Amino acid sequence: xxxxxxxxxxxxxxxxxxxxxxxxxxxxxxxxxxxxxxxxxxxxxxxxxxxxxxxxxxxxxxxxxxxxxxxxxxxxxxxxxxxxxxxxxxxxxxxxxxxxxxxxxxxxxxxxxx
Amino acid sequence: xxxxxxxxxxxxxxxxxxxxxxxxxxxxxxxxxxxxxxxxxxxxxxxxxxxxxxxxxxxxxxxxxxxxxxxxxxxxxxxxxxxxxxxxxxxxxxxxxxxxxxxxxxxxxxxxxx
Amino acid sequence: xxxxxxxxxxxxxxxxxxxxxxxxxxxxxxxxxxxxxxxxxxxxxxxxxxxxxxxxxxxxxxxxxxxxxxxxxxxxxxxxxxxxxxxxxxxxxxxxxxxxxxxxxxxxxxxxxx
Numbered sequence: 001x002x003x004x005x006x007x008x009x010x011x012x013x014x015x016x017x018x019x020x021x022x023x024x025x026x027x028x029x030x031x032x033x034x035x036x037x038x039x040x041x042x043x044x045x046x047x048x049x050x051x052x053x054x055x056x057x058x059x060x061x062x063x064x065x066x067x068x069x070x071x072x073x074x075x076x077x078x079x080x081x082x083x084x085x086x087x088x089x090x091x092x093x094x095x096x097x098x099x100x101x102x103x104x105x106x107x108x109x110x111x112x113x114x
Numbered sequence: 115x116x117x118x119x120x121x122x123x124x125x126x127x128x129x130x131x132x133x134x135x136x137x138x139x140x141x142x143x144x145x146x147x148x149x150x151x152x153x154x155x156x157x158x159x160x161x162x163x164x165x166x167x168x169x170x171x172x173x174x175x176x177x178x179x180x181x182x183x184x185x186x187x188x189x190x191x192x193x194x195x196x197x198x199x200x201x202x203x204x205x206x207x208x209x210x211x212x213x214x215x216x217x218x219x220x221x222x223x224x225x226x227x228x
Numbered sequence: 229x230x231x232x233x234x235x236x237x238x239x240x241x242x243x244x245x246x247x248x249x250x251x252x253x254x255x256x257x258x259x260x261x262x263x264x265x266x267x268x269x270x271x272x273x274x275x276x277x278x279x280x281x282x283x284x285x286x287x288x289x290x291x292x293x294x295x296x297x298x299x300x301x302x303x304x305x306x307x308x309x310x311x312x313x314x315x316x317x318x319x320x321x322x323x324x325x326x327x328x329x330x331x332x333x334x335x336x337x338x339x340x341x342x
Contacts, residue, residue, distance in 0.1 A: 085125060096213065
């Protein structure tokens with residue numbers, strides 16, 4: 001079975017595709033001065049861009065993990081998430097609080113059908 | 115490839131099925147007054163129910179992540195886990211300590227063959 | 229669809245294979261006296277061994293989550309990661325800080341094509 005990679009860098013690929021599933025890396029916002037909600041929106045835009053590159057989109061996301069630096073900000077994250085998510089196609093999801101690199105409020109890792 | 119969802123809500127689906135794999139959301143106990151062991155048992159019952167709805171069961175779980183609010187309680191979680199798990203069909207697993215929503219002791223996310 | 233397990237123990241299997249994908253458990257170093265970099269190298273050796281047993285290798289890893297006890301040690305972890313990773317085949321990855329069992333600096337969970 002073929003394996004396709006996109007956005008390969010020093011230690012990971014932005015996405016790896018195998019057998020009809022795209023495995024994306026955990027993506028973060030570039031602008032660390034943004035609020036949690038704004039960082040979430042920026043991450044979701046990045047996910048959209050990677051999925052578009054692979055010929056798929058957010059309606060085909062299968063599963064997601066939302067890693068947050070402060071889970072107390074879950075509501076703010078969810079505002080951006082719900083503004084973005086296609087209500088007819090919600091993925092599986094977990095949202096948990098972890099330590100992220102300084103300034104990063106949210107890191108999101110998804111798997112999508114392609 | 116078809117994508118099937120079950121238990122779709124405001125921001126996620128309880129499970130998404132694609133290409134013979136069910137991706138479940140992180141599930142938590144409803145009763146936050148329960149002990150870690152009891153919450154774990156309740157989460158595992160929920161997982162059983164979702165898998166049954168999809169026509170599969172715990173013997174076909176492929177992978178799992180157990181998110182715990184206090185990893186020091188891993189033994190208590192494992193007691194419930196081992197009482198539940200089919201010893202002939204253990205899934206892959208990681209168990210890590212994270213921040214969960216207040217009162218939630220354990221959140222479990224699994225992927226299963228359907 | 230057939231499900232194959234390897235290294236099955238009391239509460240998990242070291243790996244579960246289904247439909248061309250191997251789901252590995254979170255693996256940790258046995259020697260807790262090692263540095264973060266050394267523990268990472270030891271975990272990656274273990275991953276190599278499990279993949280070899282399944283007839284695959286690190287060039288076919290699809291996705292990975294690196295759980296670290298101290299995300300401030302990410303550079304040390306990355307040194308071992310980059311010495312090991314095949315630069316032509318980088319997997320998707322997220323690295324986050326969580327609580328691990330005492331002495332464990334890093335736990336890595338991967339999925340690979342077989």
